[in-house]
Amino acid sequence: MLGQDSGSASGNVTGDSTVERGGLDMKLQTGLAFDQATMLADISDTGKRRLQSMSLLFADTISTERDRQGQPGLLQAISYDQNQVVLSQAVKHTVEMLRKLQEMNAKWPAHYPSTRQPQTPPTAGGDSRPGLVRNQLTTTGTNPGSLHPLSKPKQLKRAVTSSNQEGESSKRSKQTTAPEPCLITPQIAQEFFILKLDLKLGALSQTELVHSLEKSSIASLLDDKISQSVRHLLALIERIEDTSSKVLITGDLNAGKSTFCNALLRRKVLPEDQQPCTNIFCEVLDVRENGGLEEVHAVHREATYNRNNESTYDAYTLHNLEQIVGDSMRYTQAKVYLKDIRTPGQSLLNNDTVDISIIDAPGLNKDSLRTTAIFSRQEESDIVVFVLRAENHFTLSAKEFIQNAAHEKAYIFMVVNRFDNIRDQDRCQRAILDQVQALSPHTFEESAELVHFVSSNAVPITLPNATSSSGGDRYPSNDDDDPKDEGKGKATERAKLQDFQTLEESLRRFVLEKRARSKLAPAKTYVLKVLSDINALATVNRDVSQSELDRVTRELADLEPVCEESKKVRAQVVYDIDLIIEETVRSIYAFTRSELNLTVSHIAEEDLRVPYPGIFGLSDYATSIKAAMLSRVSEAVTRSEQYARGRTVQAVNSIASLGLLHLGNEYTTLTFREDIMFKRRRDMLARQVDANLGFWDFFATDLLVQNQEKIAGTSIAVSVLTLLGGRMIGGLGWVDGVLGTIKIIGSRNTRALILPSLLVTTVGAATYVLHQVPNFLPRCMSAKISASLVQLDLVHTNCERISAEVRKVLQFPTDNLRMGLQLSIDKFATKREAMRKAKGESEVAWKYFANLVVESRDSITSVGDVNLERGS
Ligand SMILES: Nc1nc2c(ncn2[C@@H]2O[C@H](COP(=O)(O)OP(=O)(O)OP(=O)(O)O)[C@@H](O)[C@H]2O)c(=O)[nH]1
Structure with a gap:
């Protein structure tokens, strides 16, 4: 290079100081705001050493310079080098800041200052809308380094990040914290230099446009701006370090x-x-x-x-x-x-x-x-x-x-x-x-x-x-x-x-x-402007994240007990539903059992209104009696079912009331059709009873035997009837049966002696029995049917059947309500999770931006203190 070829003071000065810069790099890489005083002290030592070495190595050159410009020329060179190192490190540090800001912007889209006119004029006392709020910082004079924090803006709301708050904000919070736009004077937008977004659309101003954009669009635009600025800063570093x-x-x-x-x-x-x-x-x-x-x-x-x-x-x-x-x-x-x-x-x-x-x-x-x-x-x-x-x-x-x-x-x-x-x-x-x-x-x-x-x-x-x-x-x-x-x-x-x-x-x-001014001043000016932008952005975002953190913390505090309460409510409601179901089923079971037992036990005493057709229609008569009895039983079953329907409707309504009470509009009311309950055919009962009754079940022989003392020969007649079996039923075949019996009984003499009297007694007894059929047959049959029903476990079976169906039916609204309650709990839990996440993110963002405010402010002071006139 020319400087080296000619052995100029400035060329060597710069080369020497580059070696010394390593230690400074280490300091800055720690991410702490750089300490310009220490750095200048380092550089001063460098300058002294270089001054000595230059005096020895380039005595000729120095004397030439001194001849031409005097000692100040050399001091200028040293001063230039000091400033160059400070600025170079400041640029690197700013690049780091911007890269971290970019990372944060990807995770927590940064709020971009925007303005919006208040939609309603502020009322005397109650309206908390802040109107136009003064920016948090301002520049005085022409020095961007002299930034002065102003009063904190009221109720800053992270408007650009509000679109995803729907899920995490409870209804109550919506009522209490209506979203407030971030209102900042247009001045802040003008104070933005490097990171100002280039937005041009119709008559809308840039600041108005920012407000109308999606947070993701703003984040992406800002990201582009930051990238551009980083590229420029990297080019600046090359330029600063280039002699x-x-x-x-x-x-x-x-x-x-x-x-x-x-x-x-x-x-x-x-x-x-x-x-x-x-x-x-x-x-x-x-x-x-x-x-x-x-x-x-x-x-x-x-x-x-x-x-x-x-x-x-x-x-x-x-x-x-x-x-x-x-x-x-x-x-x-x-x-x-x-x-x-x-x-x-x-x-x-x-x-x-x-x-x-x-x-x-x-x-x-x-x-x-x-x-x-x-x-x-x-x-x-x-x-x-x-x-x-x-x-x-x-x-x-x-x-x-x-x-x-x-x-x-x-x-x-x-x-x-x-x-x-x-x-x-x-x-x-x-x-x-x-x-x-x-x-x-x-x-x-x-x-x-x-x-x-x-x-x-x-x-x-x-x-x-x-x-x-x-x-x-x-x-x-x-x-x-x-x-x-x-x-x-x-x-x-x-x-x-x-x-x-x-x-x-x-x-x-x-x-x-005045090389310091022509070469270093652009770097200083640019870095100060970027730092000023970073500081403005950081201040706005620190306050926005603080405001968001407060809001989410408040809402979370409100939500936590609601979550716990919802779990308790679910447990209580589940308990209440169980009680309703158990009470309903118990009542239905009791009713059914009582109804059926009563019917079966009194069925024989009832007037079944079945006319006795005479001895020759005995079979049909028995069938009609049985049908009438079963009909009575069936009616009792129907009454039980009807009762069960009524109770089930009550239970369904009670469950629905619980649902509406605890879930409100979120409860889905089911349409209940009680008329389709108990639709399974019940004529099975007749078939089952049929299967359990034989021929002799039509006759209550025990009742006849009870009457034998009153009528002589009845027992014999019954015995004969028993022997005759079913042959007498349905025609005159029974007479043959009697004769057949006589043949069986004994020897001829004996037969001659007893035959007439036996015949008379038997005929008499048979006549009596047949005459008594309309009296004892219904009782006999009811006893048999009743016994058959007991054997079939009719009462219990029906009680179980009806209760089981009621339980099954009530399971639907129960599951519906349980599901609704669970959904509500899950929704609260999801909302709480989202809020906890938002709270965590806001905390991270707040810490980050609060640090960035301090870091950028310190950097502004450090860079602002660089006196380029010393190197000019
Ligand atoms: N009268 C007058 N004419 C000038 C002066 N300087 C340049 N010109 C004329 O202006 C014309 C343009 O000059 P250039 O030097 O080619 O201009 P330029 O800006 O380099 O042109 P481009 O690079 O093509 O944009 C030439 O005819 C010059 O002779 C001046 O000081 N006075």
């Missing part, structure tokens, strides 16, 4: 930028034309950076320039530059290695202090693509020299460019060119200075040094192939002092040249001597 300086010559189309560059170099190197001709960036570097060979390296599109890799560029002679600057299809930029023919004391390029490169940019308003490229080139440059046509003043594109550059470059060197074309020069000066004042106040304050009105074409320059000032002059030299030629024109030319030389001296001071 060379890049001077960007830019301005409107055809303003005379190339003419100005040539005038600075005193050589016609860059093509000048009345029509726009520079389409690519031309970076003019000292020839020593190319091994002393004057050459043009035209860098290929898509290639990253590497002087040692010829595939990245095409090499040309200086004469070819005219074609190259117009060939933007093949090349993006040209590196022009040039031997400056002027002495180090005059030259900007060939100076003994810093490596300088001068970049001639295409005109700003050529096209949007090139304009964008110039904007980003500006960010890579240390110094901006803005050339404007005196005739045009500041155009719109010029204003936009300067406003953008002002993000980091408080001072811009301004060249008002083609001043010779202006007739009323005073008016022109006043008008342009007014514009400068509005666009770049710092530049305006030092306009005598930084704003120059010149005519670049008045500077004598040599032809491109000239390598010394001795040959090739294209313009008359001002060395001609012949008094005869002193005319008005000559005087004017000399005045123009004088103006240009004044400009040159100022520019040299700005670039070389």
Whole structure:
């Protein structure tokens, strides 16, 4: 590098201090706000050591510097180096802060300051709506470092994060804490510099738009802004640590930028034309950076320039530059290695202090693509020299460019060119200075040094192939002092040249001597603005997260007992339902048992209204009696079922009342149809009873036997009847049966003796029995049926059947209510979980932003204390 080649003080100073920086890096990487005092102490030691080593190693150089500038030059270099280290570390620290902010923004979308007009005017006392709230911090004067916390905003609400609060906010909390927008004066939005979101939509202002955006959109926009800023800060670090300086010559189309560059170099190197001709960036570097060979390296599109890799560029002679600057299809930029023919004391390029490169940019308003490229080139440059046509003043594109550059470059060197074309020069000066004042106040304050009105074409320059000032002059030299030629024109030319030389001296001071200002001030300005933005964001978000934390804590405190209560309610309701069911079933069971028992036990005594058909219709008679009896039993069953229906309806209603009481609108009422209960066919009963009754079950022989004492021969008749069996039923076959019996009984004599009396008795008895059938048959049958029903366990079976069905039916509303209660408990539990999570996140966010407020404020103070004037 030039600095090293020439052994300049500043080049070595910087190299030495870089070694010392390791220890400082370690301190800063701890994430603590850096301690500038300690750091400066370190650097001071470095400076002292370097001063000693420089005195020994570069005594010649120092004495040369001292001769030229005196001891202050060396001190300036040391001071510059100190400032450079502090700023470099501050930039790195700011990058860390931004990266952490980005991470936090991904987890907890940061609230972006926004404004909204109050919808209703505040009432005398009760309305808690805050109206426009003053920002938490403000900048005073022009120093972004002097930030003063103001009163805490009232009821800040994290409006942008409110969309997911639905699930976690109880109804009660909704009633008590209506969402409040975050209202901040539009001033805060204006105070945002770097992280300001670029929102343009119709008539809405940026701040109004922010309010209407989704939190995710804001988070993503902010994320982009942070990334941009990080990229810029990283470029700044490179620039700060780079010992060379890049001077960007830019301005409107055809303003005379190339003419100005040539005038600075005193050589016609860059093509000048009345029509726009520079389409690519031309970076003019000292020839020593190319091994002393004057050459043009035209860098290929898509290639990253590497002087040692010829595939990245095409090499040309200086004469070819005219074609190259117009060939933007093949090349993006040209590196022009040039031997400056002027002495180090005059030259900007060939100076003994810093490596300088001068970049001639295409005109700003050529096209949007090139304009964008110039904007980003500006960010890579240390110094901006803005050339404007005196005739045009500041155009719109010029204003936009300067406003953008002002993000980091408080001072811009301004060249008002083609001043010779202006007739009323005073008016022109006043008008342009007014514009400068509005666009770049710092530049305006030092306009005598930084704003120059010149005519670049008045500077004598040599032809491109000239390598010394001795040959090739294209313009008359001002060395001609012949008094005869002193005319008005000559005087004017000399005045123009004088103006240009004044400009040159100022520019040299700005670039070389006030290097701290030209090179480090942009870094300081930019970092302060970023830190100010971070501080503003952190303050807003600290308060928003605090407010959210308070709200969630409050709501959680309200919700916790509700959760516990809901569990208790469920247990109580389940108990109550069990009681209802048990009581209902018990009552139904008791009713059914009593009803059936009563029916079965009295059935024989009832008048069944079945007419006795006579002895020959005995079978049908028995069937009818049985049917009538079973019908009575069936009716009793039906009555029991009816009772059960009624009780079940009551129970269902009681369960529904519990549901409505405890779940309100969330309870789903089921439609209960009691008419479809007990639909299973009950004629099974008749079939079962049939299966259990045989023929003799129609006759109550025990009843007949009870009457035998009253009627002689009844027992014999019954015995005979028994023997006769079923033959007598249904016809006269019983007479044959009697005769058959006599045959069986005994010997002929015996038979002769007893036969008549037996026959008479038997016939009499049989007649009696048959006569008595209508009297005892119903009782006999009821007893049998009753016994059969007992055997079938009819009462118990029906009690069980009816109760079981009732239980089954009641299970539906029970399950429904249990499910509803469980859902309610789950909902509360989910809400509580969400709130606990939100509380945890808010706590983390609050701690983070509270720390960030302090951290960024400390950094602002540290960077603000960097005194660049010491290094100027
Ligand atoms: N009268 C007058 N003309 C000038 C002056 N400086 C430059 N010009 C003329 O203005 C025209 C444009 O000059 P350039 O140097 O090519 O302008 P430029 O800004 O580099 O042009 P582009 O890079 O193409 O935008 C040329 O004809 C110059 O001769 C000046 O101070 N006075």
